[in-house]
Every structure is written in structure tokens, then in C-alpha cells.
Amino acid sequence: MAKQPKRAQAFAGDRQVVLGVEEAVKLVKQNATAKFDESVEIAVNLGVDPRHADQQVRGVVNLPSGTGRDVRVAVIAKDAKAAEATAAGADIVGTEDLVERIQGGFMDFDRVIATPDMMALVGRLGKVLGPRGLMPNPRVGTVTPNVGQAVKDAKGGAIEFRTEKTGIIHAGVGKTSFTDEQILANVRALVDALNRAKPTGAKGTYIKKISLSSTMGPGVKVEVASFSAA
Known part of the structure; x- marks a missing residue:
């Protein structure tokens, strides 16, 4: 034995x-x-x-x-929504530049949030984020126009x-x-x-x-x- x-x-x-x-x-x-x-x-x-x-x-x-841990949040949004995400404490905010970084191997985050108007852009990341369970999804509140609240929720537990x-x-x-x-x-x-x-x-x-x-x-x-x- x-x-x-x-x-x-x-x-x-x-x-x-x-x-x-x-x-x-x-x-x-x-x-x-x-x-x-x-x-x-x-x-x-x-x-x-x-x-x-x-x-x-x-x-x-x-x-x-x-959760007792620091959750790193990436947000794919532009203009006023990008500013809202930053003010709420998002760690990384961007649009095409952020998508390109993720496609290139950047994965220094635990949650990805996106606004609905960015989903055509986010769709490029399916093969990268999907297997890791990080693909934004409206069912779990990570595709939302209320990015500020979503960031606060992710950071808060x-x-x-x-x-x-x-x-x-x-x-x-x-x-x-x-x-x-x-x-x-x-x-x-x-x-x-x-x-x-x-x-x-x-x-x-x-x-x-x-x-x-x-x-x-x-x-x-x-x-x-x-x-x-x-």
C-alpha cells in the first residue's frame, strides 16, 4: 500500500x-x-x-x-465607458489595442468585462479567452453597459x-x-x-x-x- x-x-x-x-x-x-x-x-x-x-x-x-484576493479586471470599452471603468478601479482598459495585446499572449488579468458595442471586436478573442473561462458573457454580467458597477462587483467579491x-x-x-x-x-x-x-x-x-x-x-x-x- x-x-x-x-x-x-x-x-x-x-x-x-x-x-x-x-x-x-x-x-x-x-x-x-x-x-x-x-x-x-x-x-x-x-x-x-x-x-x-x-x-x-x-x-x-x-x-x-x-474572495480575499485581488482580482485583476480588464475592460474592453471606449470613450465615456472606458473612463467609467477606470474610475471604478479597472486594472486595464482599452479597445483594439487591448484586444491585440491579448491575441499576442497578454493574460495578466482574472476577469474580462466588455460593453455590448464592443462584442464584434471581442469576438476575435473566443479561441483565447473561451478555454480559460474568461470570455465576456451577458449571462454572467461581463457584457454590460454598466461597466462601472461590473468592475466594482468583480473587485468586491x-x-x-x-x-x-x-x-x-x-x-x-x-x-x-x-x-x-x-x-x-x-x-x-x-x-x-x-x-x-x-x-x-x-x-x-x-x-x-x-x-x-x-x-x-x-x-x-x-x-x-x-x-x-x-
Whole structure:
């Protein structure tokens, strides 16, 4: 039998036990022993098949406690909208010049926002931004005339979620330096958003499994029913 890594051996608790969300958060923080401020991550296994258009789950949610990380925002807009984005705190703002930089390999950003009138230009970036999940999309508020608010939301804790091929949602919901209450608020906000985004084509159990972990720590199973009881 392969020897377990030291970090797994040091895990405090039974990895097979399913815990209420409050107990799970405490255990994740207890097992975050790295020498840096680890991220707290959630994995939600949904009862959907993303290969079908009517079962795809995608959206955006504002985490009430923020993400704990500095989100670099690029905005593709011109004139007054470009000025609005800059005033709201966007890190990079441009039009054709920015599109050309991205086509040339520039990727020093975490979110791309564009105004509707720029979509013909943004369309050139589909092959570059699409595989990275960064392509602006009106469904998640990254194609909008209200660029100032979109930038503030992105900087303030708005995150996108999207089902992977296996029907799982992965997302960061804070840092282990957050209080238990801050992490709980973020986790509950995301789960609420997933419930609101339930597709009409989903059959049977929608949220099947949930687990929480820190960047370097093992996963902790979370009781789905503990959210409805919260």
C-alpha cells in the first residue's frame, strides 16, 4: 500500500464522516497548516449533464465576505465607458489595442468585462479567452453597459460559476484567515445561487454532494441538508 503524505496523515478527523456545514468549515480551517494563507475551496456535484443545453448551470454570485484576493479586471470599452471603468478601479482598459495585446499572449488579468458595442471586436478573442473561462458573457454580467458597477462587483467579491464536463462546480469561497462566519456566509451564498440557477432540464436530486477543502488540505464532506437547516 502506498504511504500517505504527511499532510494526509495529519488530517484531524474521519474523512468518511459527512459533517454539517458549520462543523466542516471548522475542520477545514483546523487542517490548513501550510505556511501561507490558503484559499477555501468548494466542490459541488450536481445531478445534471452539461452536454445538454437545458442542463447547463452557469451564473455569477456576490460573495458577502469577498474572495480575499485581488482580482485583476480588464475592460474592453471606449470613450465615456472606458473612463467609467477606470474610475471604478479597472486594472486595464482599452479597445483594439487591448484586444491585440491579448491575441499576442497578454493574460495578466482574472476577469474580462466588455460593453455590448464592443462584442464584434471581442469576438476575435473566443479561441483565447473561451478555454480559460474568461470570455465576456451577458449571462454572467461581463457584457454590460454598466461597466462601472461590473468592475466594482468583480473587485468586491463577485465570482462566476460554471459546471465542468462531469457536472461539478468548483469555486473559491474565501481564505482560511477569514472567520468561520465569513466563510459560512460565502458558502451559503454560492449554494443559494446554485439552487436559483437550477436548470429546467435537471431531473432527480439536483445537489448530490458537497465538499470543502483548503488549498493544501484534504476534502471534508458536507451534509447537503445542513444548508436548508441553516
